[in-house]
Amino acid sequence: MAIFKQYTKKDGSKAWLLQAYLGVDEVTGKEVRTTRRGFKSKKEAQLKLNELVLEFESKGLEKQSKTTFKDVYKLWFDNYKNTVKESTSMTTERFFNQVILPVFKDIYMDKIDVKFCQKVVNKWAEEYSSYRLLIGYTKKVFQYATHINVISDSPFDKIIRPTKKEKKKKDKIKFYDTDQLKIFLEYLEQKVLNAKDKTLIQEYYAELDLALFRLLAFSGMRVGEALALNYSDINFEDNTITINKNLSQTKQGYEVSTTKTKNSNRIISMDKKTLVTLKKWHLTQRKLLLKNGYNNNKKLFVNVKAQYMTRNEIYQRSNRIADACNLHRIGCHGFRHTHASILLESGESFKGIQERLGHSDISLTLNVYSHLTNKSKEKTAQRFANYVNF
Known part of the structure; x- marks a missing residue:
């Protein structure tokens, strides 16, 4: 599509101009139009148009060279x-x-x-x-x-x-051994007892800390998976928890979506003490939320306004508790590493750990945790000797 016009220059002489649409720039998505002046004849302007069309098709009017x-x-x-x-x-x-x-x-x-x-x-x-x-x-x-x-x-x-x-990124993995985890959880249990004589909000967060961090340590689930849990995901009769959701951050806030990988959808067994802890937490949670006018019959972990807890909030709470216990900080994901390392020390197979943690490939489990098997290796010879008993 082109327009050719004859016009009068300032010196009074005649010349031709062309106005043409060449197409759409593939980089910017914008239409490319051009105006050229000073041609002695319409034929000369037409020849120039043909040249511009060819140039645009091959180089995009050299827009590519100006694309950052x-x-x-x-x-x-x-x-x-x-x-x-x-x-x-x-x-x-x-x-x-x-x-x-x-x-x-x-x-x-x-x-x-x-x-x-x-x-x-x-x-x-x-x-x-x-x-x-x-x-x-x-x-x-x-x-x-x-x-x-x-x-x-x-x-x-x-x-x-x-x-x-x-x-060795593996050397930087943060976790607690069994003694350190015991110190961490015993501190939280004592904090719950002390909170009974204090405000309901203090009791609320004391029980929340115990329920959440014990669950993370004894399940190995990701913090996003734990924060997305509903009470309906817990089977107190079969002592299992279904993990099929993840709480992720968006620009508008938080949303519950599917888990990280296909293999992350899983049902894991849980110890009875952790489930009892979750039941106690549920009672305290309902008591305070109903008192404040909030009705939460679904979400497992929410703050005093019945809103989802943020990852950063959990991270900061973990750090404060670690400091109070004189333990090193392991953040949130460190409890997942803690779970895996203790399983390895107890003799659990990598395959079993892969399934429990929801890793899509056992190579990921091996890459992350193979260096934690030293204690298990040290016990191998003794386990053999104890078994054959001679």
């Missing part, structure tokens, strides 16, 4: 966020905003070469334990850029992924 990393990222992320959970897209967006975009955002895509990318990933490997994720996310943007013809090939396909940061 941030331009491509925005297009990629708009598609990506519709393919994952909102909590996942929020985490991805945070990686980009805090680390990746500050490095790449205003650089034109065709100016980013392998040498520059290699320097970046080497630096990430020095500074971030999650550098593999950073590389993976950045690579997706470059691959998308090749898909929409902004660049011909991705420099991230040619980098060498550093291994320098392969420091």
Whole structure:
């Protein structure tokens, strides 16, 4: 679609101009229109139009060379966020905003070469334990850029992924041994007893701490799985808990969604003392919520306003309790590691631990917990000797 017009220049001479629609820019999604002047004849203007159309089809009027990393990222992320959970897209967006975009955002895509990318990933490997994720996310943007013809090939396909940061992440796993866990839980039990003579809110949170942290330690479930539990998920007759939900954060607040992986949907057996603790907690919870005008017949763990507890709130409560007990801090996920490590020490198989924790692949269980088997190995010879008894 083009318009050709003859016009009069300031010096009184005649010339031709063209106004044309060339198409839609694949990168920006916007219509591309152009106006050119100064042609001696209509034929000359028509020839120029043919040249512009050919140039646009092959190079997009060189828009690609003016496309920044941030331009491509925005297009990629708009598609990506519709393919994952909102909590996942929020985490991805945070990686980009805090680390990746500050490095790449205003650089034109065709100016980013392998040498520059290699320097970046080497630096990430020095500074971030999650550098593999950073590389993976950045690579997706470059691959998308090749898909929409902004660049011909991705420099991230040619980098060498550093291994320098392969420091034993396993050594950094935080957990309690049996003696430390006993100290932690006994402190909470005493706190519940002391709270009986105090306010109902103090009693409420004392029993909540005991119920929640005992459940985490004795079930091995993820904190999001625990916070998403309903009372209907607990079978007090069969001593089991059904885990099929996860509480995740969104920009609007929190939402209950399916569990992390397919294998995370599971029914696990529980000890009777933990279930009794949950029953006592339920009674205290109902008493205070009804007194304050809230009706909660569904959620297992809520605050005094019948709202879901946040992960950060649980994390901070865990730290305060650890400090009060003179124990090291293990956060929330540390109770999952505690459960696994104690199971290993008791002689449970990796397969059994995989099923209980809801790992999708036993290799994940092996990678995370194989280094915790030293005590079990030390007992192996003695168990054999005790069994044969000669």
